[in-house]
Amino acid sequence: MVDPSSAPRLSNAPWLSAPGIQAVFRAVESLGEDIRAVGGAVRNTILECPVADIDLATTARPEAVLAAAEAAGLRSIPTGLDHGTVTIIADGAPYEVTTLRQDVETFGRQAKVVFGRDWRADALRRDFSMNALYADRAGTIHDPLNGLPDCLARRVRFIGDPATRIREDYLRILRFFRIHAAYGKGAFDNDGLLACIRQRDGLRQLSAERIGMEMKRLVAAPGAAEALAVMEDAGLLEITTAGVSRIADFRALRSLDQEAPETRHATLGFAVLSGFVDEDLDRIADRFRLSNAERNRMHGALRAAALMPQTPSGDVPIKTALYRVGREAAIEGVLAAWARARAKGAPPDVDEDFRAVLHAGRTLPIPDFPLKGRDFIEFGLAPGPELGRAMKALEAFWIDSGFDIGRDELLAKLAMSGSASVDT
Structure with a gap:
C-alpha cells in the first residue's frame, strides 16, 4: 500500500477546493465510502491544462449516492443508474458520480458490468493510462496502473492490449488521435497506432453523431494537423470523412493559430480540410450530423474564401464578403483563403496583406445597400x-x-x- 504522505499530490487545482465539489465529497464520505476525482480533471491538472468537466468515482452504489445527496440537501439526477452514474448539482455545478465497475462480459459498448469496490478493476476498464488517474479530496493522486509516468511524458497509451480496448468501443480509434492531438507529445504510441490501423473497419460501425462529436473535438485540438496527417497516411481519415482531405491546407490553417482564435473552430477546420465545393460541405455536415447553423457557417466561410484574391489588396474583397455573408463568415473566409495561399507557398509578404484584410474584416462596418x-x-x-x-x-x-x-x-x-x- 502506498504511504499517503509520500504519494504525489495535485498542485494548483482550485476546482478541487471549490465548495460544490467539497460538498459532494462530504455527502458520499458520510456513508463511510470512498470518492475520488478521475480522468480528465486529474490529467489536465497534472498537465496544467484547463479543467472543464469533473467526473467522480466512488465505492458507493448509485442508490446510496442519491440518498446521500438528498440528505445533504443537494439536488441529484439519476443520469444513468444502470451504469452507476448519478449527477449531483452542488453550488450550481454538475458533478457526475459513477460507482466503480468491472467488466464481466464484453460486447462492444454493450459490455455487461457489475458494480465493485476495486479501484484497479475500475481503472482497467478505461481507455488510456493517463486517464486512469484518481485524486481524493486532499489532492492525493492514486495511480493503480502506473499511468502517471505516461501522463507526465504526454504519452498516450492504451491500457492493456490495444486491440481489446478498441474492440470494446471503436470510437477509441478516434479518441486515440484526439487525445494525442490535445495532450500528446512526440510520436504516436506504435502499438496503439498499429491496433487502430488493423481495426479501422470498426469505424464504419459507429453512429454519425458519435463520429461527429469526436471529430469536432479533434480538429480543434492543438496537435490536430499532425494527428489528421497520420490518420490520412493510415487510411483512417478517408473512412471517417468519406472523402478526400486537404491536409496541407488544414496544416496551413493551424499555422495561423497565433493570428486568430477562429482557426480552432471545428466548422472552419472542416471547411478547410474537406471543402473543395459546396457538395463536400454538405457531405461533411451529413456525415457528422452537424446542425443547420454549423452547416451554414461552413458554406459561408467557403463563399467568403472564394471572394478573396490570392494576393488581397484594398478593402473591396473584404467589404464584399462582409456584405454577402456577414462578419463571422467573412473573417473565417479570410483565414481559409490565407491558409490556402500558405499551402501553395505564397511569399511571406502575402501574410501582411492577409493580416491587413483580417483586421479590416474585424473593424469595418458591414456595407448597407442604400436603396430599398x-x-x-x-x-x-x-x-x-x-x-x-x-x-x-x-x-x-x-x-x-x-x-x-x-x-x-x-x-x-x-x-x-x-x-x-x-x-x-
Whole structure:
C-alpha cells in the first residue's frame, strides 16, 4: 500500500477546493465510502491544462449516492443508474458520480458490468493510462496502473492490449488521435497506432453523431494537423470523412493559430480540410450530423474564401464578403483563403496583406445597400421579377464601385435607366 504522505499530490487545482465539489465529497464520505476525482480533471491538472468537466468515482452504489445527496440537501439526477452514474448539482455545478465497475462480459459498448469496490478493476476498464488517474479530496493522486509516468511524458497509451480496448468501443480509434492531438507529445504510441490501423473497419460501425462529436473535438485540438496527417497516411481519415482531405491546407490553417482564435473552430477546420465545393460541405455536415447553423457557417466561410484574391489588396474583397455573408463568415473566409495561399507557398509578404484584410474584416462596418424595394416601386417598377432584376443589377453596380456610390447617385442611375432595366 502506498504511504499517503509520500504519494504525489495535485498542485494548483482550485476546482478541487471549490465548495460544490467539497460538498459532494462530504455527502458520499458520510456513508463511510470512498470518492475520488478521475480522468480528465486529474490529467489536465497534472498537465496544467484547463479543467472543464469533473467526473467522480466512488465505492458507493448509485442508490446510496442519491440518498446521500438528498440528505445533504443537494439536488441529484439519476443520469444513468444502470451504469452507476448519478449527477449531483452542488453550488450550481454538475458533478457526475459513477460507482466503480468491472467488466464481466464484453460486447462492444454493450459490455455487461457489475458494480465493485476495486479501484484497479475500475481503472482497467478505461481507455488510456493517463486517464486512469484518481485524486481524493486532499489532492492525493492514486495511480493503480502506473499511468502517471505516461501522463507526465504526454504519452498516450492504451491500457492493456490495444486491440481489446478498441474492440470494446471503436470510437477509441478516434479518441486515440484526439487525445494525442490535445495532450500528446512526440510520436504516436506504435502499438496503439498499429491496433487502430488493423481495426479501422470498426469505424464504419459507429453512429454519425458519435463520429461527429469526436471529430469536432479533434480538429480543434492543438496537435490536430499532425494527428489528421497520420490518420490520412493510415487510411483512417478517408473512412471517417468519406472523402478526400486537404491536409496541407488544414496544416496551413493551424499555422495561423497565433493570428486568430477562429482557426480552432471545428466548422472552419472542416471547411478547410474537406471543402473543395459546396457538395463536400454538405457531405461533411451529413456525415457528422452537424446542425443547420454549423452547416451554414461552413458554406459561408467557403463563399467568403472564394471572394478573396490570392494576393488581397484594398478593402473591396473584404467589404464584399462582409456584405454577402456577414462578419463571422467573412473573417473565417479570410483565414481559409490565407491558409490556402500558405499551402501553395505564397511569399511571406502575402501574410501582411492577409493580416491587413483580417483586421479590416474585424473593424469595418458591414456595407448597407442604400436603396430599398420601395425606391424601385416609386420609379414605376411593379413588385415581381422585373423589380428583382433591376435591384440586383443596381446592387452589382454599387458593389463594383467599391461600395462608394451613395443613395443620391444610385437614385439618379435608377432614374436614367427607365422602368425597363438598369444598365450597368
